[in-house]
Amino acid sequence: MRISPAGLLVVLAFAVPALVQARTVLAFAGVHVSPLQTVLIGLLVLTAVVLWAVAPGSGTEAPSEPNGG
Amino acid sequence: MSSIEREIGHDEYDPVGTLALIGLYFLLLVVLWTFTYFVEFLGGDLTVVGTLL
């Protein structure tokens, strides 16, 4: 794991608004992406993030660890 | 807290990351406001004008 499971969850959460907004922004630039394409591209991106996260990393574990909360 | 690796006191701490993040936020606000006010609003139809102007 390159990042902790919790970190991955948060990264995925941030990817969702980025994908939603990217479609709107692109439309202003004249590039029209259909909702279906957005979903497909989104799934690809999210899968890529997951694959990146679970791939054997450089060995530097994320410093986050359980603490009293 | 167990996970603290080092103590950083007031005088040795410069919130560089905060300044960077908030600088980006500032730019985003300026761009979004400019777009919304001058393009979406003033560029729209049926703008309400005063009778005197």
Added chain:
Amino acid sequence: MSAETGSATGVASEGRTYIDQFPGEARLVRTAFWSSFVALGIGGLMGLVQVLHRADVLRVIDSTDYYAVLTLHGVLLALTFTIFFLVGIFTWAITTSLDRGLEDLRFTWAWYGLMAGGTALAAIPILGGLTDAVEMSASVLFTFYAPLQAHPLFYLGLALFVVGTWLAGLDWIRSYLAWRRENPDERIPLPTFMVLTTLGFWYLSSLGVALAVVVFLLPWSLGIWEQVNPLLTRTMFWYFGHPVVYFWLMPVYMMWYLMLPKVSGGKLFSDPLARVVFVLFLVLSTPTGIHHQYLDPGIAEGFKFIAMTNTMFLLLPSLLTAFTVVASMEHGARQRGGTGTFGWLRALPWRDPVFTGMALAGVMFAAAGFSGMVNAGMNINYLVHNTFWIVGHFHLTVGTAVALTFMAVTYWFLPQVSGKRLWNRSVALAQVVLWFVGMVLMSNAMHRGGLDSVPRRTAEPQYRGFEIEPTLGTMAELDAQIVLGGTILFVSLVLFLVVVVMTGLGDRVDDLPANEYAETLSGPEDAPLVLDNLKLWVGIAVVLVVLAYALPLAAIVDRGGLFGPGGSPFPVFVGCLEPTVSASVAFLGDHLPAAVSGWW
């Protein structure tokens, strides 16, 4: 200058949870939380009903009943959920930071009872709006604009609820005065300072709505007055209606200042600036309400402009908060070993739902900052006023900054006030992340729909004579985004309630972390003494309110009279709507199965 100074906690409370320190107060906080969560559950369910109804995906109620559902949603979530949670947090803040219990718990339970009783009274006619069985209703929404007229019980309940909060404030002030007598020379502890400044503008602003209800609306609904001045009661509502959003927000800011640095592993960046921020809110919250009335006839443009400048300067304390809070998080991250300009973000405790929930709430509040700036702008209000944009905005503020922060800190508070271990941290983490994702989808589509003139507060935003065309894409996909987001939010809400209930069902344990809040990097000794002069700040707040409101109110009364230029009440009572409502659904259960099977 010392790095190690800071809050007064931990003196007598080493290693003890809140319930160990103050068992009686913990019981009150727990009860207030439960009241708050019941409101959250019912209000959230109503939200799901509305999302599905508006998009015409599933209509389990008749469209004429939609507004009773909407009233329930607004009142329960905006007032009941938020304020019950607030009285819990403020009680915790006063007792913990002054390190003393409340003076007399019988008085404490009396104000709690008044608030709960008021809520129940107001709920009766609102629920009555959903059934033909009772001849009473209060489908007047959260704003209850006259001449729409609710059943008198609605106004009475509202007034009692507000009086309950006033007494709660007196309870905390009493604690503070008692503490002050014993500690004449000490600085006011930061949490207590936050409570007192918040109370300052709460008393000032809620007086307006109390007068509107007690002097005009309640007697009018009882038939004592024949008519009221709709513009006057509306202005008095907004005199309270804007500060009330800061009343919800101040406990959130308190949590961001006190808990977020702690759970990040750092210290609050600056105690003095936190005080400055709360003083600014005290002074500026109230003289801004007219910005909700930019498009009202009967108010001169100059008054609107004054309200706008006040509102714009009210951005300042929030922008300062953004810096202080992020800097405190960064301090924690760097102490935990984080490095780099942005790399420190990875060193934050993302596994902790208390942290992650609050951090995500903060991100959404930054987005809400932008739509709020647009709402604050005077003439640009033509573009967004009363559109779905506004709904998108306040689902980011009260619906996320407030609600998500409250849910996240519940995961810290619940063990503190019950002595029980949090049931499941992973479910809690998933819950806060789901709320974030669901709200992104829902509020994004709401903002976009609003820019295309989709109205707020309507059961059916589909019209016979024309169609509302989005600039980009189709209305169907905006609707789909809202339905998806709303459903995710509801799932998240259910998960929250599951965690809360399961935690409540657990056993007492004795290895919980102690009750404490963040220390400060720059402590109160760096704050000028004048900041603690609350009489001065309240005085300035009163002067600003008089400056902002005396002339507009005088003009409204002068033009239309105290009781209006005429006009009959418009009771939103079930009896008056017999032709349409008699055909409608009396019980959800009757139609739910048919509607669900039809949908599938």
Added chain:
Amino acid sequence: MNVHTYEKVWLGAAMVLIVFFIASVTYGAIGAGVAMVDDSEETIDPDTLGEDDRFGDPRVEQVGDDEYEVYAVARTFVFQPDPIEVPEDSTVTFYITSGDVIHSFSVVGTNANVMVIPGEVATMTVEVDEPGEYGIVCNEYCGPGHHDMEGLLVVQPEDEFELEDDE
């Protein structure tokens, strides 16, 4: 008081932002000429609109070359007159009041959006250019039939436009 340099920088930036917002709104008001609805009209008794010169008979009136006035009434749950017909390339002043509760008069997809409060007359002047149809919605909750409240604003080509006469 001990304020970090970065925080001072941010405080300055925040002030700049606030001034920028106020300046753009001021430009909109003075430079672009966007006027706010205000208190220029006398109050009116909503119960006796039927006897009023202007609102007793909701209508469109020509008051000059390319200048029209619309006297409109919002009631639960209709707009009168409906449709409102005006010619292209004209300046139209709306006078709108309510016969019962608070409504709004909001022209879909445009900046023409105003609250309609019983007892008050909302006025707004807009310039219409090309022929077309706009929906009108009430965007303030006004009772159980609120969602049925809609109207139409029709901007007609110059040669097709004629005012309806009250015989």
